[in-house]
Amino acid sequence: MMREQHMRVLLRRSEGALLRLIGTVQRRGFEVTDIATHAQDQDSWLVMLKVESARELRLLERQVEKLYDVIELIEEAPRFEHPALAAYA
Amino acid sequence: MSDTTDMSKTGAEWLIHALEREGVDTLFGYPGGAIMPVYDALVGSSLKHILVRHEQGAALAAVGYARASGKVGVCMATSGPGATNLVTGIADAFMDSVPMVAITGQVPSHLMGTDAFQEVDVFGITLPIVKHSFIVRRAEDICAIVREAFAIALEGRPGPVLIDLPKDVANARAVEKPSTREAKRPLPPKLDAIQKARSLIRESKRPVLYIGGGVGMANAEVAVKRLFDQTRIPAVCTLKGLGSMDPNDRLYMGMLGMHGNPAANFAVQEADLLIVIGARFDDRATGKLDTFAPRAKVIHLDADTAEIDKLRYADVALLGDLNKSLDALAEPTTIADWQTRCQWLKTQHQWRYDAPGEDIYAPLLLKQLSELGGPDMIVSCDVGQHQMWVAQHCSFSHIANHLTSGGLGTMGFGLPAAIGAKLARPQATVACVSGDGSIMMNIQELATLHRYGIAVKIIVLDNAGLGMVRQWQELFFNQRFSEVDLSDNPDFAVLARAFRIPARTIERRDEVLPALTELLNSEGSRLLHVRIDAKSNVWPLVPPGKSNADMIEEKTS
Numbered sequence: 001m002m003r004e005q006h007m008r009v010l011l012r013r014s015e016g017a018l019l020r021l022i023g024t025v026q027r028r029g030f031e032v033t034d035i036a037t038h039a040q041d042q043d044s045w046l047v048m049l050k051v052e053s054a055r056e057l058r059l060l061e062r063q064v065e066k067l068y069d070v071i072e073l074i075e076e077a078p079r080f081e082h083p084a085l086a087a088y089a
Numbered sequence: 090m091s092d093t094t095d096m097s098k099t100g101a102e103w104l105i106h107a108l109e110r111e112g113v114d115t116l117f118g119y120p121g122g123a124i125m126p127v128y129d130a131l132v133g134s135s136l137k138h139i140l141v142r143h144e145q146g147a148a149l150a151a152v153g154y155a156r157a158s159g160k161v162g163v164c165m166a167t168s169g170p171g172a173t174n175l176v177t178g179i180a181d182a183f184m185d186s187v188p189m190v191a192i193t194g195q196v197p198s199h200l201m202g203t204d205a206f207q208e209v210d211v212f213g214i215t216l217p218i219v220k221h222s223f224i225v226r227r228a229e230d231i232c233a234i235v236r237e238a239f240a241i242a243l244e245g246r247p248g249p250v251l252i253d254l255p256k257d258v259a260n261a262r263a264v265e266k267p268s269t270r271e272a273k274r275p276l277p278p279k280l281d282a283i284q285k286a287r288s289l290i291r292e293s294k295r296p297v298l299y300i301g302g303g304v305g306m307a308n309a310e311v312a313v314k315r316l317f318d319q320t321r322i323p324a325v326c327t328l329k330g331l332g333s334m335d336p337n338d339r340l341y342m343g344m345l346g347m348h349g350n351p352a353a354n355f356a357v358q359e360a361d362l363l364i365v366i367g368a369r370f371d372d373r374a375t376g377k378l379d380t381f382a383p384r385a386k387v388i389h390l391d392a393d394t395a396e397i398d399k400l401r402y403a404d405v406a407l408l409g410d411l412n413k414s415l416d417a418l419a420e421p422t423t424i425a426d427w428q429t430r431c432q433w434l435k436t437q438h439q440w441r442y443d444a445p446g447e448d449i450y451a452p453l454l455l456k457q458l459s460e461l462g463g464p465d466m467i468v469s470c471d472v473g474q475h476q477m478w479v480a481q482h483c484s485f486s487h488i489a490n491h492l493t494s495g496g497l498g499t500m501g502f503g504l505p506a507a508i509g510a511k512l513a514r515p516q517a518t519v520a521c522v523s524g525d526g527s528i529m530m531n532i533q534e535l536a537t538l539h540r541y542g543i544a545v546k547i548i549v550l551d552n553a554g555l556g557m558v559r560q561w562q563e564l565f566f567n568q569r570f571s572e573v574d575l576s577d578n579p580d581f582a583v584l585a586r587a588f589r590i591p592a593r594t595i596e597r598r599d600e601v602l603p604a605l606t607e608l609l610n611s612e613g614s615r616l617l618h619v620r621i622d623a624k625s626n627v628w629p630l631v632p633p634g635k636s637n638a639d640m641i642e643e644k645t646s
Contacts, residue, residue, distance in 0.1 A: 059398065
């Protein structure tokens with residue numbers, strides 16, 4: 001029942017934001033199998049995650065959306081299209 | 090501390106100024122090296138600082154203050170061990186969604202990451218148990234961070250926020266950067282969801298209101314009572330929802346769950362619709378989840394989107410303003426057969442207080458305490474058998490009058506939470522019901538009671554052991570008793586008197602009423618030490634991993 005799922009998060013570049021995001025993903029029962037981070041500008045990171053879990057991704061997304069450092073979850077966009085992250089495509 | 094244009098305040102002074110501006114009147118803490126600049130700035134401020142005797146006491150007192158008043162509880166400690174000692178209280182606030190701001194001193198910035206004396210990464214340690222957290226890097230940011238912290242603590246689903254303040258930042262002089270951040274208001278519920286919920290209620294033949302602690306946090310007790318009165322849908326409460334319903338109402342079925350009332354559990358199991366209000370399908374409430382209310386559709390009302398579908402699929406989710414959602418659902422129903430059935434269930438499962446023998450029967454004592462203290466008394470309890478007996482046998486007029494560590498189950502919660510509650514609501518009678526295991530976990534706070542003359546009426550139900558663990562070992566571990574004997578306890582009355590708290594011990598049933606009357610009618614704090622049968626168990630119960638339908642009652646010979 002384990003499924004690979006993808007998530008793209010626009011994250012504020014604040015202290016502990018990455019730790020908070022990854023910690024939430026793991027604590028809520030998802031294994032991070034791949035991760036890439038790219039500084040968009042002074043204020044934000046784009047974080048791309050591949051995760052594995054038997055749980056539904058939408059349950060994780062709702063937990064992630066609550067984090068105060070999360071600017072938005074990017075939905076329905078092509079995965080890993082950023083040049084710096086092409087290796088993950 | 091009142092001049093907002095002051096250009097020459099230190100970070101610590103801005104912190105105190107910002108707390109005053111938030112309307113904080115009381116905070117709980119313990120000084121130490123890294124937070125000394127803040128304690129220096131505290132001198133001459135309008136804040137009342139309560140010096141506890143252990144930082145865990147500070148955090149749990151802040152929880153009690155917040156839960157009794159609905160305001161943000163504030164606690165403060167130094168770096169290192171001061172900060173780690175706050176952790177249990179922060180986790181307690183997180184699990185029970187209590188608005189709290191915890192402030193920790195930190196070693197100077199240039200020493201952070203060097204294993205300096207009393208350095209600990211409290212920001213990292215607390216990441217999973219805070220709603221949000223900050224390390225203050227510049228003194229000019231502190232006012233905006235405090236404003237943000239209070240807004241975050243209160244808005245949506247409340248929770249704890251940590252502010253870690255390095256000592257050099259606390260000492261640095263700065264100009265204030267103002268903030269206009271306001272707590273976000275809840276959005277109105279979606280109309281189509283309301284329509285769907287109304288249809289489900291209209292179609293339902295056996296609906297149940299399943300009421301949790303979120304009702305208190307959303308200030309929706311009046312609205313939930315109105316919904317109950319208008320619809321006359323039978324209601325059950327979770328541990329943290331107790332106080333929202335009139336216990337004597339014929340359609341209020343009591344607490345559901347592991348040690349709930351069988352009538353409540355059976356009504357939920359038979360329901361075809363659950364209207365879940367500020368509750369989260371906790372395992373202690375649901376028993377084995379896939380057998381819980383197996384035929385029921387679910388309308389889930391919550392401030393937290395992440396609770397929707399987390400454990401149980403919701404046919405309709407109502408997010409946003411709980412008061413508006415509740416009012417929108419308040420229509421009369423035609424469920425006479427179901428109401429009759431629930432009333433019958435309730436009459437079949439009344440609590441009994443006619444236990445044989447001369448030993449003090451704790452459930453009856455707690456019922457009498459509740460009757461003598463009245464429904465406006467605040468009861469703060471610890472964790473274990475006595476906690477469940479309080480939930481079963483005390484009556485509350487408001488959720489804020491029942492302080493119990495529901496999510497984390499923190500032994501040691503009762504006494505500091507009672508201190509916080511009494512300071513938040515000085516006119517209220519505050520009782521702390523504890524056990525001989527739990528009371529020892531924060532016994533040092535008796536010194537805080539005496540120091541400030543805080544009147545808390547303490548009852549220690551002493552069964553000379555860890556009763557709940559013992560009960561589980563008896564029932565589920567083949568009576569292999571392991572590390573539950575506390576028969577070498579200190580003499581609790583002597584111990585209390587050492588802290589200058591008057592105390593007495595009782596052990597016979599005929600001593601109970603006079604002792605309770607004396608306890609409640611006397612001035613100041615008192616401790617009543619009550620010896621009870623070491624073999625008493627909490628009944629009924631749902632065995633771990635079993636369905637709520639499989640609730641077992643005490644075997645009577």
